[in-house]
Amino acid sequence: MSVQVKPGFIEKVKKFGAFDISACFNCGTCTAVCPLSKDDTTFPRRIIRYAQIGAEELMISSKELWLCYYCGECSDTCPRQAEPGEFMASARRYAISSFEPLGVARLLYTSKLFTTVFMAFLTIIFGVIMLSKSGPMIFEKPSFFSTDKLQGFIPFEVIHTTGIIVIILAAIAAFVGIGMMTKKVSAGVKLPSREKKESDRGIFARFWSAVKYVIEEMTLENRYRDCEEEPKTPWYRARWFVHWSIMWGFIGLGTATALDYIILLTVGKDPGQPVPLWNPPRLLGTLAGILLVYGTSLALAWRYKKVDKYHSHSLSSDWLFLWLMFLAGITGFALEIAIYLPRGTVWGYMVFLIHVILGMEIVFILPFSKFAHAVYRPLALFIHAFLSDSV
Amino acid sequence: MNEDNANNEANLTMTDMSEPRIGVYVCHCGGNISDVVDVKRVAETIAKLPNVVVSRDYIFMCSDPGQNLIIEDIKKEKLNRVIVAACSPSLHDLTFRGALMRAGLNPYLYENVNIREQVSWVSKSDKEGATRKAIKLIAAALGKSRLQKPLEAPKVKVSKHIVVVGGGVSGLPTGEKAKDLLDSLIDEVTADKNIKIYTGTEITDVSGYVGNFKLKVKIAPRGVTKEFDAETEKAIIDACPETTDNEFEYNIVKRKAIYRTYGRAFPNKLAIDWKTCTKCGKCVEAAGGEGIVLNDRDEELEISAGAIILATGFDHYTPARGEYGYEEFPEVITLPQLIRMLDDEGPTGGEIRLSNERKVKNVCLIHCVGSRQIEGVNKPGPNGRINEYCSRVCCTATLQMALELRKKYPEINIFELYQDIRTYGRGHEDYYMDASNEGVTFFRYDGHTPPVVEKAAGGDSPLVVRVKDSLTFGEELSIPADLVVLSTGMVPHDIGNLVEILKLPRSSDGFLQEVHPKLRPVELATTGIMIAGTSQAPMDITESSAAAAAAAVKSSALLSAGEISLDPFVAQVDLEKCEGTGKCVEECPYEGAVELVEMEINGQKVKRAKVNAALCAGCGICVAVCPTRAIQVAGWRLDQYDAMIDAFTSDEPLDG
Numbered sequence A: 001m002s003v004q005v006k007p008g009f010i011e012k013v014k015k016f017g018a019f020d021i022s023a024c025f026n027c028g029t030c031t032a033v034c035p036l037s038k039d040d041t042t043f044p045r046r047i048i049r050y051a052q053i054g055a056e057e058l059m060i061s062s063k064e065l066w067l068c069y070y071c072g073e074c075s076d077t078c079p080r081q082a083e084p085g086e087f088m089a090s091a092r093r094y095a096i097s098s099f100e101p102l103g104v105a106r107l108l109y110t111s112k113l114f115t116t117v118f119m120a121f122l123t124i125i126f127g128v129i130m131l132s133k134s135g136p137m138i139f140e141k142p143s144f145f146s147t148d149k150l151q152g153f154i155p156f157e158v159i160h161t162t163g164i165i166v167i168i169l170a171a172i173a174a175f176v177g178i179g180m181m182t183k184k185v186s187a188g189v190k191l192p193s194r195e196k197k198e199s200d201r202g203i204f205a206r207f208w209s210a211v212k213y214v215i216e217e218m219t220l221e222n223r224y225r226d227c228e229e230e231p232k233t234p235w236y237r238a239r240w241f242v243h244w245s246i247m248w249g250f251i252g253l254g255t256a257t258a259l260d261y262i263i264l265l266t267v268g269k270d271p272g273q274p275v276p277l278w279n280p281p282r283l284l285g286t287l288a289g290i291l292l293v294y295g296t297s298l299a300l301a302w303r304y305k306k307v308d309k310y311h312s313h314s315l316s317s318d319w320l321f322l323w324l325m326f327l328a329g330i331t332g333f334a335l336e337i338a339i340y341l342p343r344g345t346v347w348g349y350m351v352f353l354i355h356v357i358l359g360m361e362i363v364f365i366l367p368f369s370k371f372a373h374a375v376y377r378p379l380a381l382f383i384h385a386f387l388s389d390s391v
Numbered sequence B: 001m002n003e004d005n006a007n008n009e010a011n012l013t014m015t016d017m018s019e020p021r022i023g024v025y026v027c028h029c030g031g032n033i034s035d036v037v038d039v040k041r042v043a044e045t046i047a048k049l050p051n052v053v054v055s056r057d058y059i060f061m062c063s064d065p066g067q068n069l070i071i072e073d074i075k076k077e078k079l080n081r082v083i084v085a086a087c088s089p090s091l092h093d094l095t096f097r098g099a100l101m102r103a104g105l106n107p108y109l110y111e112n113v114n115i116r117e118q119v120s121w122v123s124k125s126d127k128e129g130a131t132r133k134a135i136k137l138i139a140a141a142l143g144k145s146r147l148q149k150p151l152e153a154p155k156v157k158v159s160k161h162i163v164v165v166g167g168g169v170s171g172l173p174t175g176e177k178a179k180d181l182l183d184s185l186i187d188e189v190t191a192d193k194n195i196k197i198y199t200g201t202e203i204t205d206v207s208g209y210v211g212n213f214k215l216k217v218k219i220a221p222r223g224v225t226k227e228f229d230a231e232t233e234k235a236i237i238d239a240c241p242e243t244t245d246n247e248f249e250y251n252i253v254k255r256k257a258i259y260r261t262y263g264r265a266f267p268n269k270l271a272i273d274w275k276t277c278t279k280c281g282k283c284v285e286a287a288g289g290e291g292i293v294l295n296d297r298d299e300e301l302e303i304s305a306g307a308i309i310l311a312t313g314f315d316h317y318t319p320a321r322g323e324y325g326y327e328e329f330p331e332v333i334t335l336p337q338l339i340r341m342l343d344d345e346g347p348t349g350g351e352i353r354l355s356n357e358r359k360v361k362n363v364c365l366i367h368c369v370g371s372r373q374i375e376g377v378n379k380p381g382p383n384g385r386i387n388e389y390c391s392r393v394c395c396t397a398t399l400q401m402a403l404e405l406r407k408k409y410p411e412i413n414i415f416e417l418y419q420d421i422r423t424y425g426r427g428h429e430d431y432y433m434d435a436s437n438e439g440v441t442f443f444r445y446d447g448h449t450p451p452v453v454e455k456a457a458g459g460d461s462p463l464v465v466r467v468k469d470s471l472t473f474g475e476e477l478s479i480p481a482d483l484v485v486l487s488t489g490m491v492p493h494d495i496g497n498l499v500e501i502l503k504l505p506r507s508s509d510g511f512l513q514e515v516h517p518k519l520r521p522v523e524l525a526t527t528g529i530m531i532a533g534t535s536q537a538p539m540d541i542t543e544s545s546a547a548a549a550a551a552a553v554k555s556s557a558l559l560s561a562g563e564i565s566l567d568p569f570v571a572q573v574d575l576e577k578c579e580g581t582g583k584c585v586e587e588c589p590y591e592g593a594v595e596l597v598e599m600e601i602n603g604q605k606v607k608r609a610k611v612n613a614a615l616c617a618g619c620g621i622c623v624a625v626c627p628t629r630a631i632q633v634a635g636w637r638l639d640q641y642d643a644m645i646d647a648f649t650s651d652e653p654l655d656g
């Protein structure tokens, strides 16, 4: 069976950022120099080729898409300046938006205008919801939220219920995406000539080694660290560490929130009350917040300064992601200060409002934006490890 | 006669030839020879042989000090023969003959022994064997040299005219557009008083030899003797009932039997195509009975020339019916056809127009059609040949056309199927780069699995091109196509009887073949005949012009002195032995080189062989067939061969 050539597809991918890729003449230099494309993988060239011939299914179902961390060595070496690294990023954006049936992801990636309007809309909606049943700003002591409507600024129920709804909506969208991706990637739209390698190990053994591989990858970022170029930068300024900080900062904050909720459910403390610094959820939250702010501020600075290939082609989705995270972190710390002030302040309550809105937004757009890679990449790594048995 | 030769003859009489006094020089060739051959031992061994007066080795014999060594020895030691054991005779025979001449010796008393290509280079691992072989070869040359007589190069007067056959870029003296280039070349040539142009000609016979060729030329009448105004011309053409394919437009359109080729042709006049014309007389009527002559006869002309330059060019490869769907589907055309269609002055006014008027959305260009063919994969053409060569210009031309298509039709999809992109010319790689940037999609096939053009099973496009694409990891892909363009390459132009008349050597691919690709790149084996441009091999305009300039310079250098010296190594008849059997005449491959003529010997009228030195190539076939040993090649006489064989078979000087 032959593969149908569908002209014009590459133009669609270009809308997601890969503006230079037409120049590619398939020399394969990018694949040869890529420190991550090893063994049986042949990205970026393979993926570029799929895009050139319009093999959309082959492209979005490729596991190799997610094995790339955009080190940028390919882009530095490409004799045609086709920016293969940037292409891979665009292809991932394209894949994310095609796993999302509503089309919101596509618009967030390709339209600045939509992004602005959409985010403004979310901010207003969440703001209106939060303020709809708001209590008084109490100045004798700071009281941001409480189960008692008159004892806090925003009633706990409002935050709680909205939060749960947002999480459920995001989870549904994420699961649809995960389902689509799993189906596509693992069934693998296979090229007729690409034989599937059957592992001789049992399914459980493979499952566990794949899980182990993904966890190891997330904690140690082995692949990302393979990216590092000469001259060596100190670890705390390395790209992988910045990525690691943002990722674990985010995960840490999520865990802290969940932990706080569990304690609330089990111990039954008043959620509005300040807790001492050593309180486990608080401690975790503070540390994670430091990581998040550290990572996002460096990443933002690098993007503004365009320090390298990777940081030179920023789309609105990149800015949105980093700014949301950064602001969430900063407002979180401001909030900590406000909590310990002897008196409540107007700015403290406003910061709180903003912080809550940002939190809602981050969770809400998770499946539709750059955040989504946090779901898709580990999943792809897992499927890759599970099926190809190459780890 | 130049001065050197005059001195030479004068000196000749002074040289005492009675006793051979031979100088032998063994060259190191800077280690090329001496690293393998023990040159000192060779020179010392040879020094002991009879008649050897001096025997030396030297690092570079061809250098000025090396040559001066010879000249001084000739003068001081009264040498009357010289042997240089060095590289190939084709490299330095002329060098050393010149040295002999400067020393006042007849240049043909020089003998070469090739101990580089024939000894050191091929016997690197056996130094002892190589040294012995070098000694043997020089000893044999000594045997020949002892019997060598002074020779005189025959001279012939030459006609200072050059005939150029073919009026393409190469036939006319030599970035911009080829059309404009040709325009300006034509203007230049027609304005030159020293150039006479004959159009519509056919060479029917060529006789003679370098400096004295006689060409018989037939000129077909144009049939039209007058310039008509545009209106009358239109009426005349409309009146003609006979139509045929317009070959200039690669048969995209038709033309009448009375026609004008195209606006830029020379001469830009009406003409009648006699193959199509039925002499019905309708055009004569439309012309008002004047200015058109239907029963004109061919004009016969004889031209004499010192040299002939063949600039007869190439033809476009014509795909066989069914080759990539050619002539099977109306959507399959050739690159030249596309070029004409996209030309604003062309037959379709610069638009793609298919015979079925379909609109074009997907265009597929297939490279290497009729070039780089593979035995067993591609069918041989009507001439029985497989075109294994690369036509060299089609990659660049195809990319140019892809860009042209993109410019004219920004919305179409362009696909190019190539084997390799060979944009070898200066700046041509830019076309490839631009085509990529303009969104042309490339596919790469292997010559063993060429693409297939088929009717599409469904979809919007009538055709589908299937290709096993190595860029997609060997996958078979189906490409939709509304138009398939075959990048046809070059084939040798059929110059018909000229090949026979001039005994033109052709290489296995059918193009005319030069004597040596590097040393004599524009000359044919027959002295005085040159080749220029694509008659020799596929090349682009830049290269064709360079080749044409080379051929022009070679020809004028040959003829400028008004006479030329030929090689003296030609057959000579010993009239005392010749019995007039005519065996030599029967076997000689060069027409007119040897003939039987009547002469009187001892009062009797007899037929005897006579050699025409200008036509004899010195091949020696006559020597082999003469029953009475009456014919010999000067400088390579039979007694010299005997002496060489004696030297080879004797134990001297190695083991004696």
Ligand SMILES: Cc1cc2nc3c(=O)[nH]c(=O)nc-3n(C[C@H](O)[C@H](O)[C@H](O)COP(=O)(O)OP(=O)(O)OC[C@H]3O[C@@H](n4cnc5c(N)ncnc54)[C@H](O)[C@@H]3O)c2cc1C
Residues within 6 Å of the ligand: B165, B166, B167, B168, B169, B170, B171, B178, B201, B202, B203, B311, B312, B313, B314, B315, B316, B335, B336, B393, B394, B397, B488, B489, B490, B493, B494, B495, B498, B532, B533, B534, B535, B539, B540, B541, B542, B544
């Ligand atoms: C599709 C295509 C595109 C090309 N594009 C380019 C390009 O963009 N740039 C470039 O540099 N080159 C290009 N080339 C190459 C270029 O066309 C040739 O290099 C050039 O035409 C060679 O010139 P020529 O004089 O050797 O032969 P020709 O142009 O073939 O001229 C030979 C002439 O001799 C005449 N003739 C032949 N036999 C006889 C005879 N027996 N008696 C009298 N007259 C005779 C012929 O009628 C013809 O007019 C292209 C070639 C092809 C096939």
Ligand code: SF4
Residues within 6 Å of the ligand: A023, A024, A025, A026, A027, A028, A029, A030, A031, A045, A048, A074, A077, A078, A079, A080, A081, A082, A083, A084
């Ligand atoms: S992206 Fe660049 S390096 Fe990679 S195959 Fe294309 S041209 Fe070569």
Ligand code: SF4
Residues within 6 Å of the ligand: B367, B368, B369, B371, B372, B389, B390, B391, B392, B393, B394, B395, B396, B419, B420, B421, B422, B487, B489
């Ligand atoms: S120039 Fe290109 S298209 Fe033409 S024969 Fe050579 S490789 Fe093929």
